[in-house]
Amino acid sequence: MRSEKSLMRKTHFLGTKIRNLRKRNNLTMEDLSARCIRVDSGNAPSVSYLSMIERGKRVPSAGMLAVIAAVFQKEVEWFLDDIPEEQAITPEKGRRGGVSGMPLEPSFLFSNDILQIAIPEMLSQTGTSGRQxxxxxxxxxxxxxQNHFPDLERAAEDIGKKRMPLSVDDMLDIAKGMGLKIKWIDKTPQTIQDSTGQDSQQLTTSFFEPPNSIYINKLLKQRPHRLKYDLAVHIGHCVLHNKDGLKSVMMSGSREETDDTMQSNTLNAQDILHAWRDFESSFFAGALLCPKVPFRQLLDQYGYEINVHQQLQVSASVAMRRMTVVSPYRHWHYFDAYAPGKLKAVYRGNGIPLPWGNMRLVQDPCQHWAVFWVINEPLVGSSAQISILNVGNEPRIYCCESIKVDDSAGNPHVLCAGIDLNPAIEAQGKNAQSIASDxxxxxxxxxxxxVIPSAIKHDLTTVANILNINWIERGIENDARVICSRGAVCPRQPSCYAAGKALCEESS
Structure with a gap:
């Protein structure tokens, strides 16, 4: 019989393995406890004790582990560290939003105390600021x-009464009705230099001054979509936080962090609080300007065309971000990118890898992403693109539409909205993996x-019609492209990154 001390030294993954086995077999803790009782009531764990085992708070005795193993028809050794199979220790919830998670195992190394020590050290060594x-x-x-925040939606609907579109006068009336005073300022764009030496323009668009004054740049009178957004964000801070912690300054530009506090590697509660309030107020603003039900109906009417934003006098950015929220299809991504490779905003509800990071530039980005070539080339007509990308070891089919616009400071940038087509293909009873591989x-x-083969084109056209997204059909008419998360793992033959690297070496 294995000794209890020997058992304890090999149980770092045990709780996670039991939890994942239980969930894969659709058993509750009560179900598992009851099955253990039927095997051996003397060694069966109670529900509360089973919960502590799964959370790594208790180690079962050898007899109790044998009972659990018998229920799942496994050898006792399978539960121990000797066989830490990846599938056994990867949490199911890690992919709820399509974004890959990682197992925080063994749990004793991922305790709050250890993480509170390790995270600041990691930030310091990687040059990541606390705010980032x-x-x-x-x-x-x-x-x-996956952008599902019903409490924020309801708060916005209570203020806007689901009216759409809201005019500038409507927004000013809402602000004044909440006791906010609107004042106008003269500010011109300022040239700043980012960490890569690139010049760009930055503009202060608005700021709040306690107790109730909003100062708005007069330049926004010529950009009503940005004026309405700034007002909506300030209204959101007022509604959600009762003017406590209102975002003081709103900027337009790539938002290169230059303030000393932004560059600090120290992560503190204020960083988290401010970031969360910024997110809530931005989400509120989108929900106020594009309320969920009427905006979804408008998108359905126009096949999710990006230019619906013109009817509402909201920015393309607001409209595209709201698409990821209101669509009944959950597998969306959204990028807001500045040259040469600065991501201002990212959303990946479909788990798509990043083509570059928004914390630092990468040296070998794949140039075949639509968001890359649109930012570097003149855009004529639609940019709709069908792409094939390996996520893990599985090929997935994505479709996106990108547009190039100027921000309020005059900087060109690219907005990209896209979806993962694999779940939609599977929903039609097709083998998405096989189609993507072909x-x-x-x-x-x-x-x-x-050129997309006719059989695959037929399957994708069916999906496009069901989803009612026009730019998928336009993408099908273009050549499909292989893209990759980094040039160093380029699947093209020959690798385009290897060719580029060879050219660089020859020129040097």
Whole structure:
């Protein structure tokens, strides 16, 4: 019989393995406890004790582990560290929003005490500011919930009464009705230099001054969509936080962090609080300007065309971000990108890898992402693109539409909205993995892009019609492209990154 002390040294993954086995077999803790009792009532765990085992708070005795193993028809050794199979220790909830999670195992190394020591050290060594990490936490929360925040939607609907569109006068009336005073200022764009040496323009668009004054840049009178957004954000802070912690300054530009406090590697509660309030108020603003039900009806009427934003006099950015919220299809992504590779905003409810990071530039980005070539080339007509990308070891088919616009400071940037088509293909009873693999092979064998084969085109057209997204049909008419998360893992033959690297070496 294995000794109790020997058992304890090999149980770091045990709780997670039991939990995942239980969930994969659709058993509650009560179900598992009851089955254990039927096997051996003397060694069966109670529900409360089973909960502590799964959370790593208790280690079962050898007899109790044998009972649990018998229920699942496993050998006792399978539960121990000797066989830490990836599938056994990857939490199911890690992909709820499509974004891959990681197992925080063994749990004793991921305790609050250890993480509170390790995270600041990680930020310091990687050059990540506390504010950047705070925004990353908020984004992970947003993606995990796939933009589903009904309390924020209701708060916005209570203020706007689901009216759409809201005019500038409507927004000013709402602000004044809440006791906010509107004052106008003269501010011109300022040239700033980012960490890569690139010049860009930055403009102060509005700011709040306690107790109830909103100062708005007069330049926004010529940009009513931005004026309405700034007002909506300030109204959101007022509604959600009772003017406590109102965002003081709103800027337009790529938002290169230059303030010393933004560059600090220290992560504190204020960073998290400010980041969360910024997110809530921005989400509120979108919900106020594009209320869920009427905006979904408008999108359905016009096949999710990006230009619906013109009818509402809201920015394309607000409209595209709201698409990811109101669509009944949950598998969306959204990028807001500045050259040469600065992501101002990211949402990945479909788990798509990032083509670059919004914390630092990468050296080998894949240039075949639509968001890359649109930012670097003149855009004529639609940019709709069908792409094949390996996520993990599985090929997935994505479609996106990108547009190039200027922000209020005059900087060009690219907005991109897209969806993962694999779940929609599977919903029609088709084998998405097989279709994606066939399309990938056709592209790879043709140098990286290819005309979509007629059978696959038929399947994708069916999906486009069901989803009622017009730009998917336009993307189908273009060549499909293989893209990758980094050039170093380029699947093209020959690798386009390897070719580029060779050219660089020859020129040097």
């Amino acid at each position: 990490f705070a925004h990353l936490l908020i984004r992970a929360h947003q993606e995990h919930h 399309l990938k092979q056709a592209c790879v064998s043709n140098g990286g892009s290819a």
